[in-house]
Amino acid sequence: MNKRFEKSQKYAIAVLAHVALLLVWYLFVVIGKVPHFIMPSPVATFETIFTPTYGWVNNILVTATEIFGGYFLAVIVGVGLALVFSWSNALETVLMPLLVSLNMIPKVALGPLIIVWFSYGILTNSIIAFSIAFFPIILTTARGLREVEPDLLDLVRTLKGSRWQIFTKIQLPGALPYIFAGMKVASILAVAGAIVGEFLGSSKGLGYVMLQVQVNLDTAGMFMSVIFVTLIGVALYGMVVGLERLFVPRDARVQ
Amino acid sequence: MVTEPFIHLANVRKAYRKGEEEFLAISDVTFDVMPGEMVSLVGPSGCGKTTLLKILAGLHAADSGEVRVGSAAHSFDPARDIGMVFQQPLLLKWRRILENVLLPAEILGLPMAESRDRALELLALVGLSGFEDKRPYELSGGMQQRAAIARALIHNPKLILMDEPFGALDALTRENMNLELLRIWRESHKTIVFVTHSIAEAVFLSTRVVVLTAGPARMADSIPIDLPLPRRLDVKTTEVFGTYTRRIYQLLGMG
Ligand SMILES: Nc1ncnc2c1ncn2[C@@H]1O[C@H](COP(=O)(O)OP(=O)(O)OP(=O)(O)O)[C@@H](O)[C@H]1O
């Protein structure tokens, strides 16, 4: 009862904080008489939603596809490779140092190259999003799979438990909090990756819209694009947090 | 009729090897444990108590000497007859208490319906009735350790190995757990080997105290403790109890 009240109070405060930010933004622009092309008012910004020339629905779908596509690929490949490494020491010894070096490459710098290889489009931007989001996932997953209490292993060994039992009953569930921690970080990176991809070359998507409206100093359109990208990011992040709540008990969560 | 010992150790020696280097952890340990006995191992830190326990658990092999567990009258199956309790409870955070207790049963593939009933009985035995659906973090340290003891008993092993199980508890909880353990031992008729740093705890709990001197472990003595059972805490104030503890302090060179 008390807890539920506390929770709804928290939500209310969060909503109020956002409304307050909009209000501050509005007052700042109106009272400060900020020119429209420097900073549009929230009203002007939200008005752009109803301007058909922006093609919001299509562009949002394109960017969301890139983000979600790249992100899911990163989760599947990242978790998958980490699992393979946990089963094969040899592979891990050979590939892990390589991956650590590759991680040092600023992925954004690879953008032009990826565009040369795949031409620009949804696939290219997904790949850029993937390449950035992939590393935190494989690194945290590999770490989580390694962090097994040695005494717990001994316990299973005295019962002559199999490698598979150790994996399914102890290693994998123990690694879940780490996997989710990596997935949370990666969700933010995937959003950045897709937008950078669109900046580098695209004919669709919210990043493309931003570049188009920049020419006309249409900051309201720009603001709205940023808000939409942010919302996509929030949706992705919220989905990951929701899954985490479902699969990881509270005290086992990392952070 | 003379009963055969349940555990027979004679001139056990064990060295840890790291490349060329050899580190002698146990140099010469000889003692027997009768079926149903509660034996404590005491000795300074690093003298090889954990190593000895791991040899008994079959996790390490002795380099030389004789290690025999089980006898003609008391068969011993190394996969099913060992229960382990460590200094930390090491409960799986993502499992409820009942599911934690069931872990060894799952690994051994025991029938689940029966094991659940048994788990509930054991939780009652360790004083945790009503907590079966709680998560580990909802229990105090002492309660978690009780759950760990129930987990060690679930597959009805003949030998319980405990490595400083109460070392992380405060003094009061620890004394309570000592009483509980004595009760559990008497009700379950298990053979228990118990490692501790506390000489008073060793004397209070045991039918015999094995004193090991600084590493590499040598056995200083194996002292039968002839205090009446069941024991109450006030036995610690008796003259006999004092004589036993003094004797052990002397053996450890602290008398
Ligand atoms: N896996 C290992 N590799 C190398 N040396 C080890 C290993 N395990 C233990 N040792 C060494 O063997 C000696 C005995 O260790 P052990 O853990 O058995 O001592 P202990 O009596 O249990 O100590 P404590 O009371 O502190 O738990 C120690 O000096 C330790 O450094």
Ligand SMILES: [Mg+2]
């Ligand atoms: Mg030890």
